[in-house]
Amino acid sequence: xxxxxxxxxxxxxxxxxxxxxxxxxxxxxxxxxxxxxxxxxxxxxxxxxxxxxxxxxxxxxxxxxxxxxxxxxxxxxxxxxxxxxxxxxxxxxxxxxxxxxxxxxxxxxxxxxxxxxxxxxxxxxxxxxxxxxxxxxxxxxxxxxxxxxxxxxxxxxxxxxxxxxxxxxxxxxxxxxxxxxxxxxxxxxxxxxxxxxxxxxxxxxxxxxxxxxxxxxxxxxxxxxxxxxxxxxxxxxxxxxxxxxxxxxxxxxxxxxxxxxxxxxxxxxxxxxxxxxxxxxxxxxxxxxxxxxxxxxxxxxxxxxxxxxxxxxxxxxxxxxxxxxxxxxxxxxxxxxxxxxxxxxxxxxxxxxx
Ligand code: IPM
Ligand code: MG
Numbered sequence: 001x002x003x004x005x006x007x008x009x010x011x012x013x014x015x016x017x018x019x020x021x022x023x024x025x026x027x028x029x030x031x032x033x034x035x036x037x038x039x040x041x042x043x044x045x046x047x048x049x050x051x052x053x054x055x056x057x058x059x060x061x062x063x064x065x066x067x068x069x070x071x072x073x074x075x076x077x078x079x080x081x082x083x084x085x086x087x088x089x090x091x092x093x094x095x096x097x098x099x100x101x102x103x104x105x106x107x108x109x110x111x112x113x114x115x116x117x118x119x120x121x122x123x124x125x126x127x128x129x130x131x132x133x134x135x136x137x138x139x140x141x142x143x144x145x146x147x148x149x150x151x152x153x154x155x156x157x158x159x160x161x162x163x164x165x166x167x168x169x170x171x172x173x174x175x176x177x178x179x180x181x182x183x184x185x186x187x188x189x190x191x192x193x194x195x196x197x198x199x200x201x202x203x204x205x206x207x208x209x210x211x212x213x214x215x216x217x218x219x220x221x222x223x224x225x226x227x228x229x230x231x232x233x234x235x236x237x238x239x240x241x242x243x244x245x246x247x248x249x250x251x252x253x254x255x256x257x258x259x260x261x262x263x264x265x266x267x268x269x270x271x272x273x274x275x276x277x278x279x280x281x282x283x284x285x286x287x288x289x290x291x292x293x294x295x296x297x298x299x300x301x302x303x304x305x306x307x308x309x310x311x312x313x314x315x316x317x318x319x320x321x322x323x324x325x326x327x328x329x330x331x332x333x334x335x336x337x338x339x340x341x342x343x344x345x346x347x348x349x350x351x352x353x354x
Contacts, residue, residue: 052087
């Protein structure tokens with residue numbers, strides 16, 4: 001089981017080692033992981049002047065799974081687009097055709113008071129955002145600055161989807177819904193955008209092959225509202241790349257902290273990219289205060305999806321819950337009466353519980 005470790009930038013360098021700690025704790029119980037680290041994002045620019053150095057991509061190609069930390073730091077913000085840290089991650093998702101991004105938002109009962117919403121709104125929350133990851137305005141051409149002599153500055157991005165790209169993520173969504181409560185809500189903006197009219201058409205057509213799944217459609221603005229008003233009405237949400245980016249940050253806050261949410265990105269096979277949905281948090285980087293749990297839970301998803309080790313994945317999730325139940329918290333999820341610990345101490349506690 002070969003794992004590429006890509007800590008990246010900011011708190012990525014602190015949280016990935018905590019997930020490694022957990023995987024090593026499992027190694028001592030007989031599971032052998034071969035882990036190799038490589039630079040990506042800003043760290044890739046520093047090491048090889050490229051946010052996705054060729055050696056890093058090659059390592060990812062020959063690995064069975066990839067654990068990614070975070071991308072971005074202030075010192076890279078002025079670089080041209082091709083050198084921006086986030087592009088390393090976007091290119092990796094695209095190069096490996098990891099088009100299906102699973103972003104589960106599950107409220108752990110131990111954290112019911114950590115959310116800014118009324119606990120009864122989120123109690124028992126367990127939804128999944130399935131985000132298309134290889135298309136949309138993130139990759140659409142034409143893009144860039146419009147160069148026109150004497151004119152004011154202008155820039156362009158293009159929202160674009162091919163039927164086949166919509167169909168393949170729709171099939172994944174219906175299959176996933178079948179394994180849950182057979183409810184699928186597709187989120188688009190078909191009242192305004194042609195791309196999204198096509199999205200709705202294709203999803204509806206594919207839905208005929210899954211008559212046992214109840215399919216609904218929502219515009220993204222209404223969905224954003226419904227997600228905070230009555231989040232438990234949702235089970236599986238299928239959406240495009242950009243809307244999925246936005247709605248998954250919103251969904252994270254339903255569970256208390258963006259520091260809690262793991263994700264998995266898969267293609268047609270078992271190879272996957274696993275990462276917390278949060279960013280590099282330059283404001284708290286290097287201070288041992290970041291929450292490593294989203295990354296640790298991402299490692300659990302890796303065991304479940306790439307390595308067919310559901311028991312080991314369950315054990316990690318239970319270890320996280322035991323540590324929370326014992327009252328340990330990182331600063332982002334602290335409540336009165338709990339004990340605030342640092343990044344490393346949280347990782348140690350989960351490893352010990354495991
Ligand atoms: C995410 C992030 C990325 C995205 C950035 C870092 C490129 O926000 O994974 O949600 O926009 O997809
Ligand atoms: Mg995002």
